[in-house]
Amino acid sequence: DQQVKQNSPSLSVQEGRISILNCDYTNSMFDYFLWYKKYPAEGPTFLISISSIKDKNEDGRFTVFLNKSAKHLSLHIVPSQPGDSAVYFCAASQDDKIIFGKGTRLHILP
Amino acid sequence: DAGITQSPRHKVTETGTPVTLRCHQTENHRYMYWYRQDPGHGLRLIHYSYGVKDTDKGEVSDGYSVSRSKTEDFLLTLESATSSQTSVYFCAISEFEARDRAEQYFGPGTRLTVT
Numbered sequence: 758d759q760q761v762k763q764n765s766p767s768l769s770v771q772e773g774r775i776s777i778l779n780c781d782y783t784n785s786m787f788d789y790f791l792w793y794k795k796y797p798a799e800g801p802t803f804l805i806s807i808s809s810i811k812d813k814n815e816d817g818r819f820t821v822f823l824n825k826s827a828k829h830l831s832l833h834i835v836p837s838q839p840g841d842s843a844v845y846f847c848a849a850s851q852d853d854k855i856i857f858g859k860g861t862r863l864h865i866l867p
Numbered sequence: 868d869a870g871i872t873q874s875p876r877h878k879v880t881e882t883g884t885p886v887t888l889r890c891h892q893t894e895n896h897r898y899m900y901w902y903r904q905d906p907g908h909g910l911r912l913i914h915y916s917y918g919v920k921d922t923d924k925g926e927v928s929d930g931y932s933v934s935r936s937k938t939e940d941f942l943l944t945l946e947s948a949t950s951s952q953t954s955v956y957f958c959a960i961s962e963f964e965a966r967d968r969a970e971q972y973f974g975p976g977t978r979l980t981v982t
Contacts, residue, residue, distance in 0.1 A: 800975050801910070857911075
């Protein structure tokens with residue numbers, strides 16, 4: 758029973774274009790949402806987060822949008838760069854734990 | 868880079884043998900976590916600790932035990948390794964002082980193969 762779902766296992770985007778990664782959740786008690794990025798043979802690194810009381814958070818090329826009524830969040834990367842090729846994990850905070858989705862592999866095409 | 872190290876980084880062991888993985892932090896964070904990452908499953912929480920000698924189970928805790936005798940060290944033990952425990956194991960730390968400090972910072976991972 759997945760509480761955090763990333764339904765697209767992979768995504769390919771042209772360099773310079775916008776990458777949009779999506780995530781759905783089922784638990785309305787989640788109060789904090791995060792995105793992590795992972796390169797092969799490395800640990801995940803924290804990218805950006807958003808509190809449930811907000812609907813948008815921006816940090817440079819990265820913007821996270823939260824739609825609480827739809828239980829949906831998305832990560833926008835603009836413009837996409839070759840170094841953005843990685844696996845992206847959506848995560849949600851519940852008490853003192855974080856629940857992760859299965860990840861979406863992003864390929865940035867030259 | 869948060870000060871988190873994991874040892875060993877790679878290990879091959881035989882079914883039925885005990886294995887201990889170590890996570891060491893220099894950040895003095897209260898919370899420490901052990902995850903495993905498997906294809907098609909993402910990151911799944913095994914056990915976590917919210918202080919010295921205070922631990923709790925995650926979603927995939929069967930076959931694993933943990934100990935935390937010092938703030939900086941969190942040990943994960945497989946009492947009798949099985950092939951299903953072949954995985955990449957990640958340690959993470961967090962301050963979690965408030966709801967808006969939920970970020971976890973991950974170590975480099977340990978690749979464990981059980982033959």
